[in-house]
Amino acid sequence: MNRVLPVLTVLAGIVVIWYAAAIWMNSTWVFDQANRAGTPVSWAEVIPQTMTQDRPLLPPPHQVGAELWKGLFGQAITSKRSLVYHGYVTFKGTMMGFGLGILAGVLLAMAIVRFRVMDMSVMPWAIISQTIPIVALAPMIITLSSQMGLSGRDLPKAVIAAYLSFFPVLVSMVKGLRAPDQMQLDLLKTYGASEMATFLKLRLPASMPYFFASLKVAVAASLVGTIVGELPTGAIEGLGARMLIGSQFGEPLIMWAALFAAAILAGLLILVVGFVERLARKRMGVPA
Amino acid sequence: MTALWLAIGFWLAAWGVNVWLSGSRFGRTGPGRALVPILFGVTVLVLWEGLVRGLGIAGVILPAPSVIAARIAGSLPTLWQDFVQTILKGAIPGFLIGSGAAFLTAIAIDRSPFLQRGLLPIGNFVAALPIVGLAPILVMWFGFDWQSKAAVVVVMVFFPMLVNIVAGLQACDRMQRDLMSTWGASYLQSLVKLRLPAAMPFIFNGLKIASTLALIGAIVAEFFGSPIYGMGFRISTEVGRLGLDMVWATIAVAALAGSVFYGLITLIERWVTFWHPSQRH
Numbered sequence A: 001m002n003r004v005l006p007v008l009t010v011l012a013g014i015v016v017i018w019y020a021a022a023i024w025m026n027s028t029w030v031f032d033q034a035n036r037a038g039t040p041v042s043w044a045e046v047i048p049q050t051m052t053q054d055r056p057l058l059p060p061p062h063q064v065g066a067e068l069w070k071g072l073f074g075q076a077i078t079s080k081r082s083l084v085y086h087g088y089v090t091f092k093g094t095m096m097g098f099g100l101g102i103l104a105g106v107l108l109a110m111a112i113v114r115f116r117v118m119d120m121s122v123m124p125w126a127i128i129s130q131t132i133p134i135v136a137l138a139p140m141i142i143t144l145s146s147q148m149g150l151s152g153r154d155l156p157k158a159v160i161a162a163y164l165s166f167f168p169v170l171v172s173m174v175k176g177l178r179a180p181d182q183m184q185l186d187l188l189k190t191y192g193a194s195e196m197a198t199f200l201k202l203r204l205p206a207s208m209p210y211f212f213a214s215l216k217v218a219v220a221a222s223l224v225g226t227i228v229g230e231l232p233t234g235a236i237e238g239l240g241a242r243m244l245i246g247s248q249f250g251e252p253l254i255m256w257a258a259l260f261a262a263a264i265l266a267g268l269l270i271l272v273v274g275f276v277e278r279l280a281r282k283r284m285g286v287p288a
Numbered sequence B: 001m002t003a004l005w006l007a008i009g010f011w012l013a014a015w016g017v018n019v020w021l022s023g024s025r026f027g028r029t030g031p032g033r034a035l036v037p038i039l040f041g042v043t044v045l046v047l048w049e050g051l052v053r054g055l056g057i058a059g060v061i062l063p064a065p066s067v068i069a070a071r072i073a074g075s076l077p078t079l080w081q082d083f084v085q086t087i088l089k090g091a092i093p094g095f096l097i098g099s100g101a102a103f104l105t106a107i108a109i110d111r112s113p114f115l116q117r118g119l120l121p122i123g124n125f126v127a128a129l130p131i132v133g134l135a136p137i138l139v140m141w142f143g144f145d146w147q148s149k150a151a152v153v154v155v156m157v158f159f160p161m162l163v164n165i166v167a168g169l170q171a172c173d174r175m176q177r178d179l180m181s182t183w184g185a186s187y188l189q190s191l192v193k194l195r196l197p198a199a200m201p202f203i204f205n206g207l208k209i210a211s212t213l214a215l216i217g218a219i220v221a222e223f224f225g226s227p228i229y230g231m232g233f234r235i236s237t238e239v240g241r242l243g244l245d246m247v248w249a250t251i252a253v254a255a256l257a258g259s260v261f262y263g264l265i266t267l268i269e270r271w272v273t274f275w276h277p278s279q280r281h
Helices: A004-037 A043-050 A061-073 A083-114 A116-131 A134-147 A154-177 A182-190 A195-230 A239-248 A252-283 B002-023 B030-054 B065-074 B076-108 B113-127 B131-142 B146-169 B174-182 B187-222 B231-240 B244-272
Strands: none
Touching: A004 A043, A004 A061, A004 B113, A061 A083, A061 A252, A083 A116, A083 A154, A083 A195, A083 A239, A083 A252, A116 A154, A116 B002, A116 B030, A116 B187, A116 B244, A134 A154, A134 A195, A134 B187, A134 B231, A134 B244, A154 A195, A182 A195, A195 A239, A195 A252, A195 B131, A239 A252, A239 B131, A252 B113, A252 B131, B002 B030, B030 B065, B065 B076, B065 B244, B076 B146, B076 B187, B076 B231, B076 B244, B113 B146, B131 B146, B131 B187, B146 B187, B174 B187, B187 B231, B187 B244, B231 B244
16 A cells, blocks of 8 residues: 555546646647637636547547557457557567567677677677667668568567667676676586586576566567567558557547557566566575 | 678688787777777678678668768768757757756655655656657647657656656665764755765666667657658658668768767766766776
């Protein structure tokens, strides 16, 4: 209760501000209409009209909620208008990018920890790679892959998502693989352990808490990457494409519903990853 | 084919030099540390050039670095105009407003643990959301010019900054706060002299995250409508007409701008938080 109450209060505050903003922003349209008709309107008449416009500047929460409900449960999940369907497309892209990002991050981290030359030459570029706005590359990656004869946009989307999600994994894994201290390394040396054995029995287990801690950041980054991959590129499926369609056809409700669907997807992904993390920590005997 | 073999030869030679450098004593000095990654970067460029020339890859798939460099040199005014529009007018004002607003909000809720407990989980959650999705909505509200780009950046930057600043303000421990109160320090004094300096490493961490987000936001927002210049506009139109050398030139500018932006923040961080263990060498 001690934790839920403040969150609920802040949420309630947000909803109140949202309604106030919706009345304020949508009222311009109502006043315009009234002016054109030549009939003055009072605020008591304006407020109800700001709540039910078809194309509001800022849709009030209940309209977004209704549209979201319609998109999620209002139709068969195979329909092109179903947000479940588009969410699944985005989810698939996110997972592919996430997997690719984990693989790239872990492999690079292993190489960086093992070879000093990799550490010195690749690590600075890995950091620089994250200061490059990937979105600049997104349209590029998609044309490139279509010219190389790869049809479909699953792979380019996954590449963009992986580009954003490999970095947190890389940084945490490098830290984690270096976590064992000199004493522990020396002990394994006295046992005559091979490099492989040291890696498998000491470094890898020691890095696991770091690995799982990085996954939450990585999955969120991967979702952002997937949505960006769907946005500017004329995709027709996925939540990003839904937002684009809403923007092009001037349907703010579609845009907002897609945005909230993306938020729900992000929340679910973070919950699942957090659950896996807790499971792994418990399994490894780390106090939660 | 000679170009390809030359490039591969260069690659092997540079690899050898780097292995030797990283093991040698010179590799532990300052210039040695800088030389290894530079050599690596140059090798990637040479290999790229060699691959494109040796295998005869068409310019519409992957232009060679020399072609891109020529394009950069040939269209400096356009690139500069795009840079001003996207970075100087879109990203930087948005970045400043967004982090400024986050800072003020953090200070405003600093005295209310109740609000902090409510805002932190929400802020953390929102920071993980794909906020770029707001870009089309904000473009609709603020029009096609740089104002809408700055607005996207403000929203993207705000929550990660807020979370970091609030966490930073809680960073100093009980003992230090008690010491301040035994000296009879007022709330303001203890904020300015103890808690803000202690929060600086967190704030700079947030600023670094925000700097990359700012560029992403400013460029993505241009995909949804912009005047006929700007980096996002340039990329999306040039991709459409297969002017890939221009796309790569813009990407190079974006990469340079992003790295310089990040580097500047790191420099200021080194200057402000000189006392922090991570800055001592």
